[in-house]
Amino acid sequence: MCLNGWGGKLHEELLPYLSNEAPEILCLQEVIHSPTTEKDWLTYRDGDHVLPQRANLFRDVSQALQDHQAVFCPAAQGVLWDGDQSIPSQWGLATFVHRALPIIGQVQGFVHKDYSPVGYGDHPRSRSAHGVRVYDYAADRSVSVAHMHGLRDLNGKMDTPERAEQARKLLELSRQVSAPGDLNVICGDFNVEPDGETLAILAEAGFSELVTGRGFDSTRNSQYKKPGKFADYMLIDQEEAVRSFEVIYDPEISDHCPLVLRL
Numbered sequence: 001m002c003l004n005g006w007g008g009k010l011h012e013e014l015l016p017y018l019s020n021e022a023p024e025i026l027c028l029q030e031v032i033h034s035p036t037t038e039k040d041w042l043t044y045r046d047g048d049h050v051l052p053q054r055a056n057l058f059r060d061v062s063q064a065l066q067d068h069q070a071v072f073c074p075a076a077q078g079v080l081w082d083g084d085q086s087i088p089s090q091w092g093l094a095t096f097v098h099r100a101l102p103i104i105g106q107v108q109g110f111v112h113k114d115y116s117p118v119g120y121g122d123h124p125r126s127r128s129a130h131g132v133r134v135y136d137y138a139a140d141r142s143v144s145v146a147h148m149h150g151l152r153d154l155n156g157k158m159d160t161p162e163r164a165e166q167a168r169k170l171l172e173l174s175r176q177v178s179a180p181g182d183l184n185v186i187c188g189d190f191n192v193e194p195d196g197e198t199l200a201i202l203a204e205a206g207f208s209e210l211v212t213g214r215g216f217d218s219t220r221n222s223q224y225k226k227p228g229k230f231a232d233y234m235l236i237d238q239e240e241a242v243r244s245f246e247v248i249y250d251p252e253i254s255d256h257c258p259l260v261l262r263l
Contacts (some may be wrong), residue, residue: 008054
């Protein structure tokens with residue numbers, strides 16, 4: 001499963017869903033980790049953009065998926081707000097792998113900029129990525145999965161040199177964690193349109209894109225009020241290995257839809 005968790009804004013819907021579904025591998029973007037506070041909720045402020053944030057979403061999801069190994073990959077540390085008090089808070093993505101799947105390799109890195117230790121920074125901000133390689137005993141094969149949260153450009157989701165570069169870096173990270181003969185999956189909230197350069201770069205490398213490729217017309221739901229209905233993608237380099245692929249519109253657990261791939 002691949003999902004942008006929206007900072008845990010729909011926490012009451014999100015955690016029961018994840019606990020019930022318990023995907024063997026969960027690639028989760030927009031994850032908050034605030035280790036110095038026990039507060040449940042804080043506020044993100046960026047000009048007119050004000051958003052409630054689940055202060056320790058990484059902890060919350062880890063508790064919901066207690067049979068999983070959890071890895072948090074921060075992109076930056078800035079501040080969230082408890083009223084007028086600023087709270088140090090790390091922002092990034094996380095990967096959760098069921099303990100029945102041995103992790104035999106992993107790689108963590110950046111697809112845009114580097115770790116920002118003193119503030120989230122100016123847009124487009126630092127973006128991290130993570131890849132895991134697991135052994136699937138049921139299918140007698142290794143599977144490598146890499147994901148990122150693509151950079152947000154205030155001007156929109158159009159092609160830019162920075163987005164092309166992050167696609168190449170994500171592809172390189174996928175290649176670093178995998179080995180010849182692996183089944184390879186790349187996913188994430190890419191923040192690009194389906195006809196853009198990012199997916200073309202991945203297609204040229206042999207990956208098939210499953211969202212539009214399987215006829216889904218959106219990866220957003222009614223929580224998302226802006227134009228443009230695509231952000232999230234799932235790609236695989238051996239499409240014959242796909243047993244099923246779904247974009248989940250109900251229940252709504254974020255303003256992004258979960259992408260669920262069964263091999």
